[in-house]
Amino acid sequence: MSFLARRLARSQVTRTFSTSVRRLGGGGVGEGQAAPTYVHKFLKEPPTVAVVGCPFSGGQARPGVDLGPNALVEFGLLNQIKQLGWNVSYDGAKPFADIAHTRHDADDAVDPPSHNMKNARLVSAVCERLAEVVGQHAKRGELPVTVGGDHSLALGSIAGTMSKHPDACVLWIDAHADINTPLTTTTGNLHGCPVSFLLGLDGTDVAPFNKWAKPCLSPNRIVYIGLRDVDPAEKRILRENNIKCFTMHDVDKYGIGACVQKALDHVNPERTRPVHLSFDVDATDPSVAGSTGTPVRGGLTFREGHYICEAVAETGCLVALDIMEVNPTLGDEKLVEQTVAVGCSLARAALGETLL
Ligand SMILES: NC(=[NH2+])NCCC[C@H](N)C(=O)O
Ligand SMILES: [Mn+2]
Numbered sequence: 001m002s003f004l005a006r007r008l009a010r011s012q013v014t015r016t017f018s019t020s021v022r023r024l025g026g027g028g029v030g031e032g033q034a035a036p037t038y039v040h041k042f043l044k045e046p047p048t049v050a051v052v053g054c055p056f057s058g059g060q061a062r063p064g065v066d067l068g069p070n071a072l073v074e075f076g077l078l079n080q081i082k083q084l085g086w087n088v089s090y091d092g093a094k095p096f097a098d099i100a101h102t103r104h105d106a107d108d109a110v111d112p113p114s115h116n117m118k119n120a121r122l123v124s125a126v127c128e129r130l131a132e133v134v135g136q137h138a139k140r141g142e143l144p145v146t147v148g149g150d151h152s153l154a155l156g157s158i159a160g161t162m163s164k165h166p167d168a169c170v171l172w173i174d175a176h177a178d179i180n181t182p183l184t185t186t187t188g189n190l191h192g193c194p195v196s197f198l199l200g201l202d203g204t205d206v207a208p209f210n211k212w213a214k215p216c217l218s219p220n221r222i223v224y225i226g227l228r229d230v231d232p233a234e235k236r237i238l239r240e241n242n243i244k245c246f247t248m249h250d251v252d253k254y255g256i257g258a259c260v261q262k263a264l265d266h267v268n269p270e271r272t273r274p275v276h277l278s279f280d281v282d283a284t285d286p287s288v289a290g291s292t293g294t295p296v297r298g299g300l301t302f303r304e305g306h307y308i309c310e311a312v313a314e315t316g317c318l319v320a321l322d323i324m325e326v327n328p329t330l331g332d333e334k335l336v337e338q339t340v341a342v343g344c345s346l347a348r349a350a351l352g353e354t355l356l
């Protein structure tokens with residue numbers, strides 16, 4: 001175990017679900033038993049997290065992001081979640097074992113570009129499988145945590161969430177909007193496109209995706225936080241579809257607290273709707289999580305990133321979480337460990353770690 005992992009493990013051992021997450025004890029805080037501050041609105045007892053590691057890099061061009069899930073699990077993610085009081089299950093890469101999931105765009109002969117998309121068959125197959133796996137966990141009343149892998153996977157994870165919770169809303173935390181369509185993408189990388197398929201935008205009704213990926217999200221049920229690198233065609237799409245965005249400019253202007261509140265008020269005004277939180281670690285500044293394939297300077301601070309996760313946890317509405325785009329082959333050892341640690345701590349924050 002690395003130094004950081006050991007230190008983290010030590011600081012966690014005394015925390016239990018019943019004392020740190022579920023209730024404020026009657027003793028210290030005024031009269032009687034305080035009400036639970038944190039109630040899961042949509043999960044079955046006992047609260048269970050299903051970690052779904054998806055070692056996949058086919059949605060973009062840089063190898064190594066497929067090693068993300070293993071890096072987070074090696075860093076202790078499963079135990080860290082257990083220590084927050086959750087039951088935790090983990091299948092390793094088994095659900096994807098029969099798909100050549102770590103291939104990326106060297107393989108044009110097997111998976112030729114179609115409709116401007118690279119690795120379309122591969123991305124489609126992996127996302128279809130991921131949708132099944134996430135959907136199964138959700139239907140059991142568990143909370144699937146999908147650990148990527150590149151962000152094309154959110155097409156699968158969100159489709160899976162929607163199969164159980166068709167009224168769910170999505171918080172998409174990212175430097176990028178990932179809303180290119182096969183008609184607008186300039187890179188052909190499908191990690192820049194998942195949202196357009198979820199919404200069923202023009203140009204997305206194409207094989208092989210249209211075999212399984214039916215539009216399942218409407219533009220008023222998704223909100224972005226952290227944007228700062230949006231392609232011109234994506235800006236047009238966001239405007240035309242009236243999609244609510246909190247760019248880094250807005251985070252500077254209003255502060256993260258107001259942005260998250262407005263974001264939740266937009267997609268989930270009564271806090272009665274299930275929430276799928278899709279977190280691309282490149283939303284945070286490269287000084288916070290630098291081991292990622294498309295870093296963009298000027299991002300969320302460590303606290304701003306965690307605040308978003310905590311505020312979602314506080315609603316009790318979280319039904320699914322994605323932690324995406326950790327690439328443990330980019331940067332020196334220190335940067336990698338820091339990025340992996342941030343991936344784990346964002347997940348813990350979304351699962352209630354810092355709530356009293
Ligand atoms: N998930 C990400 N990191 N996406 C980056 C997308 C970059 C660019 N907009 C593209 O379409 O390729
Ligand atoms: Mn991104």
Ligand SMILES: [Mn+2]
Pocket residue numbers: 151174176178191280
């Ligand atoms: Mn992304």
